[in-house]
Structure formats: structure tokens, C-alpha cells
Amino acid sequence: MLQHALLSVGCKAWRALSCPISELRLDLTLGCGQTFRWRETGDGHWTGVMGGRVWTLTQTDDTLWYYVYTNQNNHGTGSVSEMGSSAESVPDKRLKGVGSMKQEDEEGLKVTSVHDSTEQELLKDYFQLNIQLENLYKDWGACDDHFRHIASIFTGVRMLKQDPVECLFSFICSSNNHISRIQGMVERLCHTLGPRLLTIEDTHYHDFPTLQVLADNGVEACLRDLGFGYRARFLQQSARLILDKHSPDWLHQLRGAPYEEAREALRTLPGVGVKVADCVCLMSLDKLDAVPVDTHVWQIAKRDYGCSSGNGQKTLTDKVHREIGDFFRQLWGPYAGWAHSVLFCADLKKFQKLKERAAGVKAEWVKSEGDQKGKSNSKKQKDRLSERNDAKGKTAKKMKLEKPFSRNRTVKEEGE
Structure with missing residues (x-):
């Protein structure tokens, strides 16, 4: 059976990219709710799908290590009529000599790292490593004491540059949901509609389904059966609307549009409100100053910054969303969305112990x-x-x- 790669088992099969933890911390970046495709498959090892390939990532103090599984198998077409076939088991392929992670060719299956600059460029683009995060942290901390205290513990939180289709439809699933449940929904969506790439230790890895597959008339009923509820209709209708009124490349083309224009264009899609639109703008469309505002961010603005916008209201309105976004944009500048993600990450319950450390640092x-x-x-x-x-x-x-001279002196004294 094919096993998940481990750096300690065979370093020669991995590729390295110089990247200090101050520039990227995998557990925070991949676990803070901006992507739902990565799982920790070993201590400090994250495996997921990106760019149509299955990757395992890990890091040391100054290096990002990556292992790309090749010969990804595309079982099934992902169409509704073949949904069942995508869950069929594949033949058990045992990787011999896993202790040294040697390249093996067993019945046509090769699993090894790919010595190709294409993978490295994909990785750099996905993590936007051209942006110097440490310098941004210094700039934000210089104008924001609260950020500076949080950032002393929550270093290396980067914004990913995701595929716009995957990002949009993943965040349509996020409506009234929490991270672990969204992960489950996205996983079921990919396993049911996406082409299979690889099976590792009984885990099937699938690519994200295409717009054409998502727009199929049978998708809504299928996803309702999988527990998507009302979101099933939004997923199918949004895909259909993009194909009917725009083009398959429309979402990618929005990268070239101004932020406000791109956000309003996204809001014409079923199930896309201002928060989801801002998430897509920030995490896949290069709108670095987009600040997604949900109840967490609203509470952060009120609790930690004394922002009075929306006081007395029980629900977020477009006006409150805009005012809080403008507040943080004025505070943090053109990379406000990146700074916001650090505070959002620090506010998650799963990272509470780290936040307590940050609070301790602040108290000290x-x-x-x-x-x-x-x-x-x-x-x-x-x-x-x-x-x-x-x-x-x-x-x-x-x-x-x-x-x-004293007035009490004698005449004699004065004449001496």
C-alpha cells in the first residue's frame, strides 16, 4: 500500500525551497480556514491537492520541503452518471523500499518527487512567496500595538493564492458553517464529482470538480443527499450562471478587475454575499486589501480596537461590513486582508493555547x-x-x- 511521504524516512526523495518559518508557518496557514484541502498526515506533514497534483509538505526552521506524487490516476470522468465509480477502490500498489523512498515502477505506477521547476513555481505562486511577509509584519506592528503582540506568537500566516473556482465553491459551502464541517463538505464534493488522482493509505485524493460538472442538472439532488442542504442549489446555480452568462475563464479574468468591481460581480451569483465575495477576492483574485468580515472579525474590531460600527445591532449589514473593512484598511494599508488573516487565525479556538501565549507576552x-x-x-x-x-x-x-555684617557687632569690632 502506498504510504504518505515522511521527511525523516527519505530526504533524497524530497525537494527543498529556502523559506524561513517567519515567512511561512504551515500549520497556521493551512489550518486557519482559508483552504479546506489539506490534512496533517504525519507530525508536521501536510498532504493535499493543489494544481491537479497531490503534495506532502513539511518544514524545518529555514526550509520548506515538498514531495509531489506523480502518475496521478484520473479514474472516472466526474460526471453525475459516474459518481459511484469515483469511489471504487484501486489496486493495492505496495511501495517497496519505503525506508529509502526509492523510485519504484510497479505495474506502471511511479511515486516520486518530480525534479521539475514547474512544481516549484506552482508552490511559490500558491503561497505567494514573492511577498516578503516579515517586512509586512513589521509595518503592521509599527502602527498597531495589538497586532504586534499577537504577531509575536502567530508568525508566518500567509494568504494563499488559490484557484478561483475551488475557492468560490468552497466558500459557498461556508455559509452558517464551521471549519471542520466545511472541510467535510468540500471533501465529499471532490470525492463525488472530482476526478481521482491518487490513493494513499486508503485515502482517495481527488481534484476539484470543474464548472461543467458542477453545473449539471443532477448535481443539486446529489449534493442534497450528501448533506449540503440549501447550499446544493447555490453550488449548481452559480456554476450554471457562470457558464451561461459569462465563460469558463470568467473567475480568472476577475483578477484583472478593480476590487470593488470584482466583489460586486461575485455577488450576482446565488449564495454569494459580501463576506464570501471578499474571501474569494482576497484568497484567489489578488485583492490584497479585501477584508472579509464575519462575526469573529466584528468582535475583534469591537473588543480589541474599540470600533463602534454596528453597536446595538445583532446582525452584520453591508454598511457595517464596509465600515469595518474601511477601518482596517486605513489602519493597515494595502495589505489589510493579509493582516486581518493573522488576527482571524489567532481568534480561532483551535489555536487558543497559542493565543494565551500571545496574551502572556502582551501582559509581560x-x-x-x-x-x-x-x-x-x-x-x-x-x-x-x-x-x-x-x-x-x-x-x-x-x-x-x-x-x-551682623548688626550686633560692637563699635570696636567695626573699627579693628
């Missing part, structure tokens, strides 16, 4: 600042007291040297 900082101010104030008081004492001493000395 505040105490240190208070101690420094106290010491400074104490020193100033001592300096002022010393100055007063010095002044008194100088005055007394001067008075002694310049003391006038």
Missing part, C-alpha cells in the same frame, strides 16, 4: 512598560529631588560666603 509587555514608566518616573523624581537639594546646598554655601 504591559508590565514591562509600566515598570519602565515607574522607573522613569522614580528616576525623574529622584533627579528633581537631587536638583532641589543641590540648589539648597549651593544657596546655603553662597549665603555663608556672602554673609553681611
Whole structure:
């Protein structure tokens, strides 16, 4: 049986990309809810689908390691009529010599890292490694004390540049949902409608279904059977609308449109509100200042920044969404969406222990600042007291040297 790659088992089969943890932290970036295709398959090893391939990623202090499984098998067409076939088991292919991760060719199946610059470019583009994150953290921290304290623990949270089709339809599933349930829905969607790529340790990896497959008339009923509820209709209708009124490349073309224009275009699709539209803009359409606002971000704005927008209201409105987005854009600048993702990540329950560490750092900082101010104030008081004492001493000395004749002196004394 094919096994998930582990760096400790065979380093020679992996490829390396120079990337310090301050620029990318995999557990935070892949686990903060911006993508739903990655799973931790080993200690610090993440396996998922990107660019039509199955990858395993891990990292050391200054290196991003990646392993690409080749000869991805496309079982089935992904059409509704063949949904059942995509879940059929594939022959058990045992990788011999897994201890050294040697290349094997067993009945036509090869699994090895691909020494091809194409994969490296895909990875760089997916993680947007051309953007220097450490410099951005410094800029945000310089103008925002709260961010600076959070960022001291939550380093390396990057925005991904995802495929727009996958990003859009994944976030349509996010309506009134939490991360783990969205992951399950996206996984069922891909397993049912997407072409199979590979099977590793009984886990079937599938590519994301195409617009043409999602637009099929039978998709809504199929997805309702899989527990998608009302979202099933939105998925099918949005795909159909894109193909009928636009083109298969329409979502990619929105990368070239201004932010406001792209967001409003997305909102014409069924099931796409302002928050989902902003997620798609930020995470797949290069709109770096898009700030998706949900109840988490709303609470962050009120609790940590004293933002009064929407006070007294129980639900988010478009007006409140716009005001909070503008508030953070003015605070953080053109990469506001990236900064927002750090605070959103820190607010998730799954990372609460890390957040407590950040709170501890903040408390120590505040105490240190208070101690420094106290010491400074104490020193100033001592300096002022010393100055007063010095002044008194100088005055007394001067008075002694310049003391006038006493009126009680005798005439004799005066005439001596």
C-alpha cells in the first residue's frame, strides 16, 4: 500500500525551497480556514491537492520541503452518471523500499518527487512567496500595538493564492458553517464529482470538480443527499450562471478587475454575499486589501480596537461590513486582508493555547512598560529631588560666603 511521504524516512526523495518559518508557518496557514484541502498526515506533514497534483509538505526552521506524487490516476470522468465509480477502490500498489523512498515502477505506477521547476513555481505562486511577509509584519506592528503582540506568537500566516473556482465553491459551502464541517463538505464534493488522482493509505485524493460538472442538472439532488442542504442549489446555480452568462475563464479574468468591481460581480451569483465575495477576492483574485468580515472579525474590531460600527445591532449589514473593512484598511494599508488573516487565525479556538501565549507576552509587555514608566518616573523624581537639594546646598554655601555684617557687632569690632 502506498504510504504518505515522511521527511525523516527519505530526504533524497524530497525537494527543498529556502523559506524561513517567519515567512511561512504551515500549520497556521493551512489550518486557519482559508483552504479546506489539506490534512496533517504525519507530525508536521501536510498532504493535499493543489494544481491537479497531490503534495506532502513539511518544514524545518529555514526550509520548506515538498514531495509531489506523480502518475496521478484520473479514474472516472466526474460526471453525475459516474459518481459511484469515483469511489471504487484501486489496486493495492505496495511501495517497496519505503525506508529509502526509492523510485519504484510497479505495474506502471511511479511515486516520486518530480525534479521539475514547474512544481516549484506552482508552490511559490500558491503561497505567494514573492511577498516578503516579515517586512509586512513589521509595518503592521509599527502602527498597531495589538497586532504586534499577537504577531509575536502567530508568525508566518500567509494568504494563499488559490484557484478561483475551488475557492468560490468552497466558500459557498461556508455559509452558517464551521471549519471542520466545511472541510467535510468540500471533501465529499471532490470525492463525488472530482476526478481521482491518487490513493494513499486508503485515502482517495481527488481534484476539484470543474464548472461543467458542477453545473449539471443532477448535481443539486446529489449534493442534497450528501448533506449540503440549501447550499446544493447555490453550488449548481452559480456554476450554471457562470457558464451561461459569462465563460469558463470568467473567475480568472476577475483578477484583472478593480476590487470593488470584482466583489460586486461575485455577488450576482446565488449564495454569494459580501463576506464570501471578499474571501474569494482576497484568497484567489489578488485583492490584497479585501477584508472579509464575519462575526469573529466584528468582535475583534469591537473588543480589541474599540470600533463602534454596528453597536446595538445583532446582525452584520453591508454598511457595517464596509465600515469595518474601511477601518482596517486605513489602519493597515494595502495589505489589510493579509493582516486581518493573522488576527482571524489567532481568534480561532483551535489555536487558543497559542493565543494565551500571545496574551502572556502582551501582559509581560504591559508590565514591562509600566515598570519602565515607574522607573522613569522614580528616576525623574529622584533627579528633581537631587536638583532641589543641590540648589539648597549651593544657596546655603553662597549665603555663608556672602554673609553681611551682623548688626550686633560692637563699635570696636567695626573699627579693628
